Amino acid sequence: MPSSDLANLEFTRDEMRELSTATVARVIDHIVSLPAQPSCGDVRAEDLCRSLREPAPDAPAEMSGLLDRLFDEWIPRSFNAPGPGYLAFIPGGGLFPAALADFISDTTNRYTGVWQAAPALVQLEANALDWLRDWMEFPPTTRGLFTTGGSMANFNAILCARERCLGRDVRPGVMYTSTQAHHSIAKSAKLAGVFSDRVRNVSVDREFRMRLDELAAAVDADRRAGLKPFLVVSSAGTTNTGAVDPLNEIADFCARERLWHHVDGAYGAFFHAVPRLRPLLAGLPRADSLTLDPHKGLFLPYGTGALLVRDGAALRAAHDVPHAGYLPDVPADDAFYDPSLHGPDLSRGFPGLRVWLSVKLFGAAKLRAAIAEKRDLAVDAAARIARVPGIVMDAPPQLSLFAFHLTWPGATLDDENAATRTLLDRVTARGRVMLTGCTVDGRFLGRVCIVSFRTRQDRMDNCVDDVAAEAAEILAVSSAGTSGR
Ligand SMILES: Cc1ncc(COP(=O)(O)O)c(C=O)c1O
Numbered sequence: 066m067p068s069s070d071l072a073n074l075e076f077t078r079d080e081m082r083e084l085s086t087a088t089v090a091r092v093i094d095h096i097v098s099l100p101a102q103p104s105c106g107d108v109r110a111e112d113l114c115r116s117l118r119e120p121a122p123d124a125p126a127e128m129s130g131l132l133d134r135l136f137d138e139w140i141p142r143s144f145n146a147p148g149p150g151y152l153a154f155i156p157g158g159g160l161f162p163a164a165l166a167d168f169i170s171d172t173t174n175r176y177t178g179v180w181q182a183a184p185a186l187v188q189l190e191a192n193a194l195d196w197l198r199d200w201m202e203f204p205p206t207t208r209g210l211f212t213t214g215g216s217m218a219n220f221n222a223i224l225c226a227r228e229r230c231l232g233r234d235v236r237p238g239v240m241y242t243s244t245q246a247h248h249s250i251a252k253s254a255k256l257a258g259v260f261s262d263r264v265r266n267v268s269v270d271r272e273f274r275m276r277l278d279e280l281a282a283a284v285d286a287d288r289r290a291g292l293k294p295f296l297v298v299s300s301a302g303t304t305n306t307g308a309v310d311p312l313n314e315i316a317d318f319c320a321r322e323r324l325w326h327h328v329d330g331a332y333g334a335f336f337h338a339v340p341r342l343r344p345l346l347a348g349l350p351r352a353d354s355l356t357l358d359p360h361k362g363l364f365l366p367y368g369t370g371a372l373l374v375r376d377g378a379a380l381r382a383a384h385d386v387p388h389a390g391y392l393p394d395v396p397a398d399d400a401f402y403d404p405s406l407h408g409p410d411l412s413r414g415f416p417g418l419r420v421w422l423s424v425k426l427f428g429a430a431k432l433r434a435a436i437a438e439k440r441d442l443a444v445d446a447a448a449r450i451a452r453v454p455g456i457v458m459d460a461p462p463q464l465s466l467f468a469f470h471l472t473w474p475g476a477t478l479d480d481e482n483a484a485t486r487t488l489l490d491r492v493t494a495r496g497r498v499m500l501t502g503c504t505v506d507g508r509f510l511g512r513v514c515i516v517s518f519r520t521r522q523d524r525m526d527n528c529v530d531d532v533a534a535e536a537a538e539i540l541a542v543s544s545a546g547t548s549g550r
């Protein structure tokens with residue numbers, strides 16, 4: 066530790082080596098142990114959390130003691146989100162090259178907010194955005210933005226659509242999404258000044274996809290009421306059941322009605338990177354804007370979302386303000402991408418390097434193969450789980466997520482909801498996979514979502530076995546109970 070010179074915050078070469086070697090050793094031990102860790106750690110940690118509160122220490126601590134507590138006590142008290150058995154919510158993986166990229170970004174600490182400050186590095190970010198653009202089959206006019214996640218990508222998209230379609234006359238503007246849209250859409254709308262009385266939640270069909278007739282009726286009613294429909298937000302994979310809205314039909318409707326079409330592909334867009342899976346997302350490249358979340362579908366660690374906007378000038382216009390006199394002049398032409406001109410952040414990390422380094426180190430073919438494998442695993446597991454006695458498959462996989470419930474003769478909806486919850490809890494308690502559910506129209510559904518690169522066939526076999534074993538036990542008790550009513 067830097068000693069008597071209190072104001073010196075620089076480590077020596079040897080100290081840096083020692084600290085980073087110790088940290089990397091713990092990280093690698095942790096990663097290789099992920100498959101053996103329980104899929105959900107013990108997160109009942111109120112007392113622990115209270116005991117952690119402390120004032121900022123004046124004196125320096127030893128790194129080894131901090132690493133011990135982090136890796137032995139605190140990290141295990143969490144959902145094992147990067148582990149192979151994490152099939153809950155929308156999984157996160159955490160590709161190793163992205164962590165190396167972050168280490169390089171943080172230690173070199175170059176300024177990638179404006180192009181002139183680190184032109185070659187910003188170009189790498191622009192390349193990474195162009196790769197996303199090409200995989201999504203968006204046109205060359207597209208500009209994009211890396212964000213902290215899908216929520217902020219949705220926010221920037223709604224802001225962009227609002228600015229382009231409504232200008233200053235925001236209040237009459239109405240937007241449309243489905244009842245199954247992610248709640249970040251409502252939140253983003255609010256942040257973008259489109260309040261809840263101007264957000265319509267269109268109902269869905271039996272496959273949980275937005276109903277076009279209901280959408281058309283809602284738009285018509287609002288026009289008659291003197292309001293100004295301006296935006297439809299559809300989902301390329303809903304969080305609840307993985308439903309893909311009819312993107313082509315919605316694109317046709319939006320073109321006819323002169324509405325902006327934003328597609329929230331935070332969960333599902335990366336399946337479009339695999340040519341053989343493109344029919345599942347037909348119409349996606351026609352969107353005016355698209356959210357895609359590299360920290361989901363491209364397996365990156367949390368903290369990287371992305372937005373593509375077909376008319377790049379609209380994204381830039383949404384963030385246009387008088388130039389700050391202390392900054393370098395904005396280049397006259399648009400030859401080079403500048404992040405701060407296309408998003409709200411000025412100073413920021415370097416998210417582009419995470420994506421760029423991951424794609425460079427693996428190559429796109431390998432990433433595509435991994436994405437395709439997740440879809441295949443879901444189709445296979447859903448077919449096997451659908452054959453488990455008592456399981457009703459409410460939502461077969463449109464992409465890599467499926468949803469189901471448990472039933473038996475004489476069961477009421479409340480019985481089924483309780484039994485399905487118990488099934489998920491018991492499967493998760495076995496420690497090999499973690500499952501979570503969702504409630505749709507009063508029905509509790511069990512969900513299985515496969516988006517982690519670490520989830521392979523063996524773990525899905527565990528999932529099917531554990532669901533079958535627990536379902537059989539629950540049914541034996543439950544059906545005996547209802548037959549005695
Ligand atoms: C469909 C969908 N949209 C948006 C989001 C929000 O993304 P993030 O959590 O990256 O902000 C999620 C998160 O799960 C999602 O599933």
